[in-house]
Amino acid sequence: MEDDQEASTSAVNISRFDVSKHLDKEEVIADYINAALEEGDSDLLMVAIVDVAKARAGDDSVAIGMDRCQSYQSPCSR
Template sequence: MRMGKTTEFDAASYLDSEEMIAEYLNQALASGDTDLLLSAIGDVAKARGMAQIARDTGLGRESLYKAFAVGAKPRFDTVLKVLRALGVEIHAYPQAH
């Protein structure tokens, strides 16, 4: 059996609608894993165009890549600026018991 060349998975290439983006971020939020959430926000920013997000937020493009890399600890205001630039809102709901 001949093996083909593998390529790295890039979630950004699948984030092509508002609904897909919202569901992707909701799943990341629901996981409770902050690294996963930050990575997901970074994926959405890449899908939308990191240069445009940088312009919309007033932050540097390279700074944004670093802020949403695995293990990064971005400031909360950075996360909020990026979410606003992405057209995404977060809401709080009481937990179901």
């Protein structure tokens, strides 16, 4: 029973998965965009495009505008 108590009180560190860190080759990027296109979901495609832009920029600066656009539930007008 002590093992059960230890397991329930121990903290688990989980980090957020950032796909943009894995989009490091043109073939991988093409596969990722094609998979988003196959889903037929324009919101998913927009997220995939932002992920690619983040991967190419190397930081999160691209995502800031995306978050604002998503909060309004409408396409970003730039």
